[in-house]
Amino acid sequence: MKQYSDLEFLKLSKGQKFLYKLRRFFVSIPLGIAHFFMKLWALLVQGVQALGRELKEIGGTFAHGDWKTKTSFFVMGFGNLARGQILRGILFLLFEIIFIGYMVLSGARWLGMLPTLGTEGPGKVYDEIYDVYVTSYNDNSFQILLYGVLTLFFIVAFIYTWRVNVRQNRMAEKILASGKPLKSGRDDLHSLVDDQFHKTLLALPVTGILIFTVLPIFFMILVAFTNYDGAHNGYTNALFTWVGLDNFNTMLSWDVTGGAGTQSYAATFGEVLIWTLIWAFFATFTNYFLGMFVAMAINKKGIRFKKGWRTILVLTIAIPQFISLLYVSKMFAKNGIINTTLLDLGLITKALPFWEEATWARVTVILINIWIGIPYLMLITTGILMNIPADLYESAKIDGASGWQQYRKITLPYMLFVTGPYLLTSFTGNMNNFNVIYLLTGGAPTNPAASSAAGTVGYTDLLITWLFKITMGAETQYYLASVIGILVFVVVALISLIVYNLLPSIKNEEDFR
Numbered sequence: 304m305k306q307y308s309d310l311e312f313l314k315l316s317k318g319q320k321f322l323y324k325l326r327r328f329f330v331s332i333p334l335g336i337a338h339f340f341m342k343l344w345a346l347l348v349q350g351v352q353a354l355g356r357e358l359k360e361i362g363g364t365f366a367h368g369d370w371k372t373k374t375s376f377f378v379m380g381f382g383n384l385a386r387g388q389i390l391r392g393i394l395f396l397l398f399e400i401i402f403i404g405y406m407v408l409s410g411a412r413w414l415g416m417l418p419t420l421g422t423e424g425p426g427k428v429y430d431e432i433y434d435v436y437v438t439s440y441n442d443n444s445f446q447i448l449l450y451g452v453l454t455l456f457f458i459v460a461f462i463y464t465w466r467v468n469v470r471q472n473r474m475a476e477k478i479l480a481s482g483k484p485l486k487s488g489r490d491d492l493h494s495l496v497d498d499q500f501h502k503t504l505l506a507l508p509v510t511g512i513l514i515f516t517v518l519p520i521f522f523m524i525l526v527a528f529t530n531y532d533g534a535h536n537g538y539t540n541a542l543f544t545w546v547g548l549d550n551f552n553t554m555l556s557w558d559v560t561g562g563a564g565t566q567s568y569a570a571t572f573g574e575v576l577i578w579t580l581i582w583a584f585f586a587t588f589t590n591y592f593l594g595m596f597v598a599m600a601i602n603k604k605g606i607r608f609k610k611g612w613r614t615i616l617v618l619t620i621a622i623p624q625f626i627s628l629l630y631v632s633k634m635f636a637k638n639g640i641i642n643t644t645l646l647d648l649g650l651i652t653k654a655l656p657f658w659e660e661a662t663w664a665r666v667t668v669i670l671i672n673i674w675i676g677i678p679y680l681m682l683i684t685t686g687i688l689m690n691i692p693a694d695l696y697e698s699a700k701i702d703g704a705s706g707w708q709q710y711r712k713i714t715l716p717y718m719l720f721v722t723g724p725y726l727l728t729s730f731t732g733n734m735n736n737f738n739v740i741y742l743l744t745g746g747a748p749t750n751p752a753a754s755s756a757a758g759t760v761g762y763t764d765l766l767i768t769w770l771f772k773i774t775m776g777a778e779t780q781y782y783l784a785s786v787i788g789i790l791v792f793v794v795v796a797l798i799s800l801i802v803y804n805l806l807p808s809i810k811n812e813e814d815f816r
Contacts, residue, residue, distance in 0.1 A: 331801070339800055357466070364473045372472040379465060382472040386479070390488030395468050402461045410454045417451035420444040420529070424542040444537030444544075448529075452522050456513070526785040527551070533779035543782075550786045571753040571760055572787070576794065578665070579765045582740075583733040585669045586676070591726060593673060594680020595718060599710075601681070602688055613685075616678040624675070628742035631671055632658075658747055661762035668763055672739050687721050688714070727802050731795050735767045746772065766791050 315323065365376060375382035380395030416422075421442030428439040475485055486494070495503045527550055535543035557567045566574075601612050619627070634640050635657040642654040657667045691714065699709045719726075740746065746761030746768050753760040759776070760769055766787060773784040 336797065336801070339797070360473075361466075361469060364469055368473065368476060372469075372476060375468055375472045379468045382468075382475065386475055386485055388475070388485055388488065388491075390491055391471065395464070398461070398464055402457065405457065406454075409450070410457065413447060413450040413454045416442070416447045418545075420447050420544055421537070421542045425539060440538060442538075442542060444529075444531070444535075444542045446538075448525060448537075449522065452518065452525065456518060456521075523785050523788055526781055527789055529782055531781045532783075546782075550782050554783065554786045554790070566752045571750075572790070574750070574753065575760065575764055575766055575769055578762070579734055582665075582669065582736075582765060583730050586672050586733040586736065586739075587726060587730045589669065589673050590676030590680050591722075591729070594677045595684045595714075597677055598681045598684040598688055599714070602685060613681070616681055619675060620678050624738050625742065628671075628675075628739065632743045635667060635671075658744055661748060661750075664744055664748060664763050668740060668743050671743060672736075675739065683722070683725070684718065687718060691717050724803075727799060730802075731799055734765065734791070734795060736765065737767050737771065740765050741768050741771070 365373060371382040371385045374385075378396070379399040380392035380397075382392075383389075383395060384392030421444045423441040425438055425440050427436040429435075430437045478485055528545055528547060529543045530546050530550075531537065531543040535541045537543045554568050554572060557569045559565055559567050597616070600606070601609055606612075636642070637654045637656070637659065641657070642651075645651045646654065656663050658664050695713050696709055699713060704712070740763055744761065744763045746759075746764035748763075749759055749761050759772065764772070770784045770787045770791075773780050773787070
């Protein structure tokens with residue numbers, strides 16, 4: 304692709320400039336993906352190098368450390384206790400005792416069962432007292448997987464704490480060798496509310512993120528490599544086991560298993576993914592530009608009752624979506640108020656298929672989403688518009704710029720610069736916009752060719768609503784839902800990384816300062 308200099312680019316026509324920018328965008332996509340994997344490789348190399356340095360430092364500490372430090376390799380906190388740092392020593396020692404106790408009592412058992420996820424499922428046992436066969440529940444695959452993952456996290460936490468223990472002993476030796484005193488327990492407590500107060504504040508949120516975010520994500524990823532579903536729930540009916548990459552092969556396979564007229568899993572996933580991207584694009588940019596135009600219209604000089612117009616628009620936000628969307632869904636139904644009114648007025652001869660035909664349903668949900676989203680964007684852009692320097696518009700008027708030119712050269716660049724990150728998050732958020740689709744259509748109308756592929760798939764289903772149907776349907780295919788969740792993450796991550804690096808807010812950060 305030919306690269307133009309700044310002077311050559313300025314000589315191009317508007318159409319040529321647009322095509323040049325469009326070509327550069329599409330060319331940058333594979334380059335962005337390649338750059339991502341290069342960064343990933345660089346991080347991997349740096350990680351291996353860092354691990355090598357850590358191991359070398361640990362070996363040097365053990366080789367050159369005194370007997371207190373060497374003992375701390377096996378009894379955490381011993382060096383701190385021997386050097387008078389009682390509080391640190393007790394905390395390290397207590398953590399090691401808890402870890403060893405947990406591993407002996409249950410942790411080792413969970414780890415040992417993790418490779419098989421259980422060996423003995425539910426079975427019938429004869430009850431001599433009542434002279435009947437009763438169900439005996441034995442291993443629990445779900446519990447084994449959950450506690451196995453928790454144990455792995457606990458082991459990682461122990462290794463990290465052990466490393467901190469070794470590093471602190473090495474530092475304590477150096478401090479004492481230099482003739483300086485070590486910090487006491489009182490100094491440590493004072494430090495937690497003084498120079499180390501940021502760590503104190505972050506301790507609870509970080510712990511919460513690890514337990515309630517990182518751990519569930521890791522668990523969900525592992526479920527994708529099992530056959531966990533309604534028929535194998537791991538306890539009451541049958542154990543579930545590891546199946547490797549079988550679920551990914553199923554989801555990405557083009558083999559048709561449902562007979563004539565049905566689609567493969569890969570074709571179904573591709574259709575839903577394309578519609579999800581189309582929906583996210585229109586749901587994001589229609590709201591963005593229309594919300595901006597509404598804000599500009601309300602803020603224009605001479606417009607009366609500005610607060611009243613804003614209040615009317617904000618009312619759509621005040622009403623819970625669960626109520627408003629279900630009501631709107633009924634309004635556009637075949638026998639709803641919209642069709643009934645149009646039929647009574649003689650404007651149509653038969654009911655319009657708002658939810659019965661794919662194209663009608665998709666266009667309708669996009670239009671209804673505009674009604675939902677404009678108030679948010681109106682409020683966001685109103686504050687930004689008020690902060691654009693007025694002298695820019697005055698100078699443009701003096702130079703003879705029209706209203707459209709002022710918008711294209713002043714308003715839009717400023718808005719895109721400030722709201723660029725918001726546009727990205729809004730796009731990714733709309734890809735996972737469960738409420739609007741599920742409450743309006745429930746994914747309808749049904750795609751008969753795709754209905755046999757992992758649950759009943761509709762023409763308006765997004766990946767997130769399809770995932771919900773898979774987990775809540777008759778078969779409850781949790782493993783397939785987990786695969787879709789991973790694929791959604793990959794798609795969203797790639798789009799986010801590519802677009803983020805193209806945003807003017809990132810590339811031209813100094814332009815608007």
